Amino acid sequence: MNNSMRILGVGILLATVGLAGCEKPPVEVVQRGYRGTGMEQVISPGTFQEKVAANQAPEAIPAVPATGPKAKDIYQNVQVLGDLSAGEFNRLMAAITEWVSPEEGCTYCHGMEGFAADDKYTKKVARVMIAMTQRANEEWGDNHTAPTGVTCYTCHRGQPVPEYVWTENPGPKMPGSFAAHPTGQNQASAQVGYTSLPYDPFTPYLEGDADIRMAGDTALPTGNRKSIKQTEWTYGLMMHFSESLGVNCTYCHNSRAFANWEQSPPTRLKAWHGIRMVREMNNDYIGDTVDYLPDTRKGPMGDPLKLACNTCHQGAYKPLYGAPMLKDYPNLATQSAGSKQLISASESLESVTAGATGGGGE
Structure with missing residues (x-):
């Protein structure tokens, strides 16, 4: 075999190995700008279907009336969602449990001291996360999150800690030398x-x-x-x-x-x-x-x-490919008076209400 044939054989082998590591053709191309600008999105149908399957929103819990006694009048230590009716409050708590801790259930945030106590750090974190979700939907809705909106499920997907x-x-450990830091x-x-x-x-x-x-926008060395x-x-x-x-x-x-x-x-x-x-x-x-x-x-x-x-x-150009979960949970669409107060205090939640006893609590 002469050198030309050897080179050709190696080339075919490398091409085969290279194709094996790429997306399987054919791919789909969506034009997003004027012709000739290269503004196209390349989509692999197989990979796209996998992403769609992984970005399905759960079925909403049936809505309940917004009438009746407020949660803060029924339960103790409800700092963020106290203005919801007791029915709305319990519905949202059930949804958050399914979104964040479906296996551990209510005990993921609530401990042996009772529902109203702040004896578990997870409850304190959940309180801040609710306020953060409301903030994202109200203050950033027009510019980023609308019309889909975000809920706890958007990030958690049934896991206590988002994936x-x-x-x-801190970066890799580098031996001491005179060389410049490689920044990773x-x-x-x-x-x-x-x-x-x-x-x-x-x-x-x-x-x-x-x-x-x-x-x-200026020439060197002018700053x-x-x-x-x-x-x-x-x-x-x-x-x-x-x-x-x-x-x-x-x-x-x-x-x-x-x-x-x-x-x-x-x-x-x-x-x-x-x-x-x-x-x-x-x-x-x-x-x-x-x-x-x-x-x-x-x-x-x-x-x-x-x-x-x-x-x-999580791989989708819109979270959950635009599934409008927020419309089913409007209590997360705007900041409550409690969530505003919680954040404006600018203090560690460790010092806020260290555990009344009794029913309820969020």
Whole structure:
């Protein structure tokens, strides 16, 4: 066999191996912009059907009248949902149990001291999460969550801890040297699609307010800090967006002018608001729970488990592919007086109502 045949044989082998690791054709292409701009979404029917099956909303519990005594007049220590009727309150508690702890049931949040007691940290966390959900629907509805809305199920999917959460990543242990810190390149990380990009794009962008935009508008060295290193961090976050929503870059960007807002589709603005919503959730709500969380619910750096885009989306461009769960649970659509008071107090919930006894409680 001559060299040409050997090279051809190796080429065929590599092509076969390569195809085996890719999506099985055919694929479907959806045009989302003008012809010639490359604004197309490539969809694998098989993978899409798997995602659809994994993003089904549960059947709603039948609605109950909003009339009758209020929960706060019937039960003790109902801080967030006290203005609901007793029937509405019990219906929502039953739904949250199914959404978050279907196996353990009510005892996941309520302990031996009675329903009204705050003796379990999970109950304190649940109270903050209810307030956070109401905030997401009311304050961010017009810009990000509407018309689908979010409920506890959007993230939890029947699990006490959502499948997709993150904490500050300390990074790999590096030997001492004079070399520059590699910021995690070439370290396998699901957060950035296993690319050789920085392994933790979440801390600076989804908790901090670091500048995501990487295109410099001034010449060096006039204060322009848009470096290649900074670009890599931004690309890491963009990889997370793409993986979380199951979309291409052109879902939010015009391929002929990535940086130009005027030529971008509306989804880019929705993503802009989503980033700021997630920052608020992580800092103003989840961050307040750290004082009473056990170490098992914290990361290696001692911070709580936080939200990212995939926490809600889980591979779908809309969480649960737009299933309108919120219409069945309008009590989560607006902030209650109790939820506003809970957050505006700006204090650890560990010091708030340390356990009256009696029935009820949320």
